[in-house]
Amino acid sequence: MPPQTMDPRNGSTVTDFILVGFEQSSPSTRAFLFALFLALYSLAMAMNGLIIFITWTDPRLNSPMYFFLGHLSFLDVCFITTTIPQMLIHLLVKNHTVSLASCMAQMYLVFCMGVAECILLAFMAYDRYVAICHPLSYAQIMSQQVCLRLVGTAWFFGLINGIFLEYTSFRNPFCKDNHIENFFCEAPIVIALSCGDLLFSMKIFFADAIVVLLSPMVLIVISYARILASILSRASSSGRGKTFSTCASHLTVVIFLYTSAMFSYMNPRSTHGPDKDKPFSLLYTIITPMCNPIIYSIRNKEMKGAMVRALGRTSLAQAEPA
Known part of the structure; x- marks a missing residue:
């Protein structure tokens, strides 16, 4: 049973939140934002959907790298659908109220998908390290069973960590306000509205962010440091260019996701505000999932x-007479 929230103004039980989002923007601005975000969401869904389809059906892409890429696109589809459709609806209607249960569900999905994606990106860096530094043993080390276990590990930690952070976010009653100054239920903002020991809750969040953000980042840094040392010592100029191109795609995705996530979950709340939170929230909820498939496809001939x-x-199938 979800915890009840108390409205300090009249002592009655509060069972919902109000997502402020872009409520204060003019009608013309909201119309423009709706068209813009709808286009970005459609592009992200189409591009990620195409990558999922081709990595799971094209026999020429039957390798661990594309196996992980297909799962990354699937995570992006789930992640972006958790927040953006609701925001699009709120740009059209005046009622921005969400129930406490809906807010809890949304936060859990954001936690789950976000943590799973961070861990999966670390495993993708490890995959590139094995492919470049141990090419003769690559097929044996990154076997199908190993790849399945790594993806399962990312999902498992995402699911478990989501439960832990969900409990941390809603362990205290809410007695300050029910207005969330963002377009979705973002955990640090929701926690700031609760009573009890806020400092303790934020310390737990910070410690958790160190584990789920910095630990995978350490693996990524180590993997690419060894990759760099390897290709500089023995690769030809053309080989270096191809390897750098492949690795640059993954590093660009990592930088996008980790920069925005660290600002949102590892900065003190005193440095935050609606004008600062929304751009970074938009970066990791819609821009990163949209850019991931574009970055990988542009730099990859296969x-x-x-x-x-x-x-x-698809074009041939549509052109064939019924």
């Missing part, structure tokens, strides 16, 4: 070829 083949098959 991905571009697979996309052309998939779109070509």
Whole structure:
């Protein structure tokens, strides 16, 4: 049973929150934002959906790297759908109220998908390390069973960590306000509205962020440090360029996600505010999931070829008479 919240103004039980979002913007601004975010959401869904399709159906992409990439796109589809459709609805309607249960569910999904994606990105860096530094043992080390276990580990820690953070967020009653100064139920903002020992809750969040953000980042840094040392010592100029291109795609995705997540979950609340929170929230909820498939496809000839083949098959199928 979800915890009840108390409205300090009249002592009655509060069972919902109000997502302020872009409520104070003019109607024309909200209309523009709706069109913009709808276009970005549609692009993200189409691009990630295409990557999921081709990595799971194209036999030429039957390798661990594309196996992980397909799961990353699936996580992005789930992650972006957790927040953006609700925001689009709120840009059209005046009622921005969400129930306490809906807020809890949304926060849990954000926790789960976000943590799973951070861990998966670390495993993808490890995969590149094995492929480049131990090419002769790559097939044995990164076997299908190992890849399945790594993806399962990312999902497992996402699910378990989500439960832990959910309990931390809603362990205290809410007695300050029910207005959330963002377009979705973001944990640090929700915790700031609760009673009890807020400092203790934020310390737990900070410690958890160190584990789920910095620990995978350490693995990523170590993997790419060894990759860099390896390619500088023995690769030809052309080989270096190809390897750097592949690694640059992954590092760009990592920088996008980790920068925005660290600002949102590892900064003191005194440095936050609606004008600062929303841009970073938009970065990791819609911009990063949209950019991931574009970054990987633009820098990868095999991905571009697979996309052309998939779109070509679709065009031929539509052109055939019934």
